[in-house]
Amino acid sequence: MAVQAEPATAVPVARRRRRGQLGWVGGIAVTFAALAALYLVMAPLLALLSTAFRGPSDLLPFEPGAHWTVDNLLEVYLGTNLLSTVLPSTAIFVLGSVVVTFFTAFTLAWLVERTDLPWRTTIFTVILFPLLVPGIVMAFAWTLLFAPNAGWVNVALRALLGLEGNGPIDIFSMAGLILCQGIASVPFVFLLLGAAMRTMNPSLEEASSASGARPITTFFRVTLPVLRPGVLAPLILAILVALEQFEMPLIIGFPARINVFSTRLYFDLNPEDELPAYGKAAAVALLFLVAAIALLLVYNHLIRRAERFVTVTGKGYRPTRYALGRWRVPALAFVGFYLLVAALLPAVVLVWTSFAGGSNDVGLDAYRTLLADNRFWPAVRNTFVVAGLSAGLITLIGALLAWQILRLRFPGRAALDVVSFLSIGIPAVITGFAVMILHLTIPIGIYGTVWILVLAYSYRLAVSTRLSRAALxxxxxxxxxxxxxxxxxWLDTIGRVVLPLLAPSLMASFLLLFIVGFREFTIPMILQSQDNWVLSVIMWKLQSDRQTAQAAAVGTMILLFVAPVIFVLRRQLLSRQGDA
Amino acid sequence: MLTVRGLTKSYATADGSFQALKGIDFEIPAGGFYTLLGESGCGKSTTLRCVAGLEEPDGGSISIGGEVVTDTARGLHAPAFERDIGLVFQSYAIWPHMDVFANVAYPLKVARPRLGAPEIKARVLEALRLVGMEDFAGRQATKLSGGQQQRVAFARALVRRPKLLLLDEPLSNLDAKLREQMRFELQELIRRTGVTTLYVTHDQSEALAMSDTVAVMSAGRIVQSGAPREVYGQPDNRTVAHFLGSANFLRGRVIEAGDGLATVVLAEGAVEIRVPSRVALSAGAAVDVIFRPEDVTTHLDPAGGAIECSVERVVFQGGMSEYQLRLGSTLLRTVVHPSVSAQPGDRAWIAIRPERCILFAAG
Structure with a gap:
């Protein structure tokens, strides 16, 4: 081949043979991210899968003596009440709470985003407040309010109505469980629905009005259909979130003898006076894992469609607001009642109980006891270390994953893409269990430490890959x-161009994951040892030891920490959506 | 300076594979301005990206200034950051998180061995002066107009004093008036720096106005290359004729041929013309006579030897009018001074300048 056209200066240079744009630094970085994703998400799942098919049930899957079997499945599905009791209660719990969540969140989002409701910014902030509070704190606060014997609200109602005995409200029932979970999930669904309503192109509705349709017709024939992808995706997500809930079922469902999937799995792993039945627990997990992944596939399909919708309409719209008119007072009453039950009363009851709950005197006794408790400060440190480290770790890994999935062509790219969003669908209780089995099977010396929590929390990769992907x-x-x-x-390009441009979404991802890690209860419960207790677990321990005032003191301190974060978060959320 | 040999490249698509380049060969002498011209999807941008090192070709070799940067036969492929190039993108790709100075300084900052800060500053300012943006050094990149962004992109591409400047449709995002102005500025800039330039565009007027050499690409091949006048005046085939300017086609039959001239009788209008012929044609052969709108004089009165048509449409374009004339089943385009006014349905007579006609055997 006649290559050297200019023989006088022809000096072949390419010193090393063919190299891509990545170089070795880039190669190592993307390989690390891909392997980390496999380790954080796939390895625990594989451990879980093999456990379900290994027996006998009280052995770890690859302990000597274990063998392949379907006994676990047969025993769990045919010999226990899983299909007859747990599955129906889980379904009722999930569907019931999602209905409550959706009705409330849609109404709130519509009132805040699309009507002339007064004090919208304040209301927006207060609605967000419970988003940051660990579910276990909310559950505890609601039992203080609605417990049939001594709950504040019940005491007040009895005095008002002149009733005797217990009640009239019994939180320890399926209805109580559904209402509590339903209300607890509102803030997060509210955020998603609000975003969908805000990015809607108002000219679609204006075109309907200009065609002679009355507002109510426009709402049902244009607004709702246009919003459908933006509403269905949060709906599926809410179902997934309800399915993995553990706090409410533990605090509210357990006293009412209601067993849902998450509590059933937990009690299979922590039986009263037997060895943990790993195989049977894995068999239980399998059913719900399959259900969750099926939902996830539907969700993924919807989100792709929703993304297409949003791309078409663009941003920066200022939707017209409906005038509430005479509906103003009922609307405010609805919002006020919600805020009272979901945020204000729980906060007040926690603070009050922390000062007055233990004895008859109002004072700081609970705080003194708590600060002297040698479990408290390590738990504070663990909470922040685990939440911070896992948020940082997966923000970085997620950004690298998103980058390589979008920008590189390599075999297995589609599979890596699936791994990167899979974690949205995996219930936390399953992850906690799967990580436990993995690290009992492959002992690398972190079982029972905070490091296993960092790894287990980090399975929530999808949050960061999704955000980075959208930004990229x-x-x-x-x-x-x-x-x-x-x-x-490669390092110049990533460090000087890509990362600076991604910075806002990396910040958002870190903040979000930090909050999720801060609230985490299920995973640290399953993986707990006395060396890795976090605040939410300590609070549960105090509460179940009937040290109510100290538990309330922990709750109060969590509220104090969360309150300023809310304002940072609110600014982030509002500015990101161009509506500051 | 730049030598490209036997470049091939295929992409996997949903239904098999698409061959974007089917063997591209060309050379640019030092200081030359070479343009790849073609419609979108013809492979011109892929060629440029292979030269830049952003794409790896399946076959072929590329050398820049005597350095072999790609040679698939020997398994050589230097990544883009090791090539001595400057590249201007269609989108300009000005980094929004940096100011003008930082954008232009970037190639020097990532250079190895490192350059001292005073030298970087001096060279950045020199590059900015070259494009007339020295007063904007501290301006945030997001606060620039399209034309200013473009100038910054040029400064960034030239600041390393590369051997080869690669321009990927750099003018296509500008509005018409600015595009014309930037075309002159760009030509002047390149003349002053003397940099060897590979230019990619779909705009034939840019290609004709700026290049030393124009290569017309179609379906992954260079179909004709040469000086702009040569390619415009003597297209080798219909694709080139069509792509460079608008062309009229009339059917005809050769009556006699020889000495590089042929006498052709046109199928419509029954007129004989003697036109230059570059291919050997025998009497009786069916041919297409091709001529450009500006090679026709349009009259509203009968003239000797002129062909009678009817006016189908008059498109007023300011400095001139385009007439669409019907001759039998064929529509012809001609340009007319705007003072001539005709109405659709009027009669018109056209006189073709025979020496400007091109003959192709009818396909």
């Missing part, structure tokens, strides 16, 4: 190519 799609590939063509190596 906005970054024109030519911005990166311009760096390469200017002589920038």
């Amino acid at each position: 799609i906005q970054i024109h590939p030519e911005l990166e190519e311009a760096s390469i063509a200017s002589g920038g190596r």
Whole structure:
């Protein structure tokens, strides 16, 4: 081949043979991210799967003496009340609470985003408040309010209505469980629905009005259908979230003898006076894992469609607001009642109980006892270390994953994409269990430490890959190519161009994951040892030891920490959606 | 300076694979301005990206300034950051998180061995002066107009004093008036720096105005290359004729041929013309006579030897009018001074300048 056209200056240069744009630094970085994703998400799941098919049940899957079997499945599905009791209660619990959540969140979101409701910004902030409070704190606060014997609300109602005995409200029932869970999930669904309503192109509704449709017709024939993808995706997500809930079923469902999937799995792992039945628990988990992944696939399908919708309509719209008119007072009453039950009363009862719950005197006794408790400060440190480290770790890994999935072509890319969003569908209780089995089977010396919590929390990769992916799609590939063509190596391009442009979404991802880690209860419960207690677990321990005032003191301190974060978060949320 | 040999490239698509490049060969001498011209999807941008090192070709070799940067036969492929190039993108790709100075300084900052800060500053300012943006050094990149972004992109591409400047449709995002102005500025800039340039565009007027050499690409091949006048005046085939300017086609039959001239009788209008012929044609052969709108004089009165048509449509375009004339089943385009006014349905007579006609055997 006649290559050297200019023989006088022809000096073949390519010193090393064919190299891609990545170089070895980039190669190591993306390989690390891919392997980390497999280790954090797939390895525990594989451990769980094999456990379900290994027996006998009280052995770890690869302990000597264990063998392949379907006994676990047969025993659990035919010989226990899983299908007859647990499955129906789980279904009722999940569907009931999702209905409550959706009705409340949709109404709130519509009132805040699309009507002239007064004090919208304040209401928005207070609605968000429970988003940051661990579910276990809310559950505890609601039992203080609605317990049939001494709950504040019940005492007040009895005095008002002149009743005797217990009640009239019994929180320890299926209805109580559904209502509590339903209300607890509102803030997060409210956020998603609000975003969908805010990005809706108002000219779609205006076109309907201009065609002669009355507002009510427009709402049902244009607004709702246009919002459908933006509403269905949060709906599926809410079902997934309800399915994995453990706090409410433990605190409210257990006294009422209601067993749902998460509590059933927990008690299979922590039987009263037997050895943990790993195989049977894995068999139980299998059913719900399959259900969750099926839901996840539907969700993924919907979110792709929703993304397409949003891309078409763009951003920066200022939807017209409906005038509430004479509906103003009922609307305010609805919002007020919700805020009272979901935020204000729980906060007040926690603070009051922390000062007055233990004895008849109002005072700081509970705090003194708590601060002297040698479990308290390690738990504070563990909570922040685990939440911070796992949030940082997966923000980084998630960004690298999103980058390689979008920008590189390699075999297995589609599979890695699936792994990167799979974690949305995996219930936390299953992850906790799966990580436990994995690290009991492969002892690398972190079982029972805070490090296993960091790894287990980090399975929530999808939060960060999703956010980074959305941001990367906005970054024109030519911005990166311009760096390469200017002589920038992979690290230059990533460090000087990609990361600075991604910074806002990396911050959002870190903040979100930190909050999720801060609230986490299920995973640290399953993986707990005396060296890795976090605040939520300590609070549960105090509460179940009937040290109510100290438990309330922990709750109060969590509220104090969360309150300022809310304002940071609110600014983030509002500015990100261009509605500051 | 740039030598490209036997470049091939295929992409996997949903239904098999798409061959984007089917063997591209060309050379640019030092200081030359070479343009790849073609419609979207013809492979021109892929060629440029292979030269830049952003894409790896399946076959072929590329050398820049005597350095072999790609040679698939020997398994060589230097990544883009090791090539001595400057690249301007269609989107300009100005980094929004940096100011103008930082954008232009970037190629020097990532250079190895490292350059000292004073030298970087001096060279960035020099590059900005070259494009007339020295007063904007501290301006945030997001606060620039399209034309300013483009100038910054040029400064960034030239600041390393590369051997080869690659331009990927750099003018296509500008509005018409600015595009024309930038075309002159760009030509002047390249003349002053003397940098060897590979230019990719779909706009034939840019290609004709700026290049030393134009290569027309179609379906992954270079179908014709040469000086702009040559390619425009003597297209080798219909694709080129069609792509460079608008062309009229009339059917005809050769009556006699020889000495590089052929006498052709047109199927419509029954007129004989003697036109230059580059291919050997025998009497009786069916041919297409091709001529451009500006090679026709349009009259509203009968003239000797002119062909009678009817006016189908008059498109007023300011400085001139385009006439669409019907001759039998064929529509012809001609350009007319705007003072001539005709109505659809009027008679018109056209006189074709025979020496400007091109003959192709009818396909």
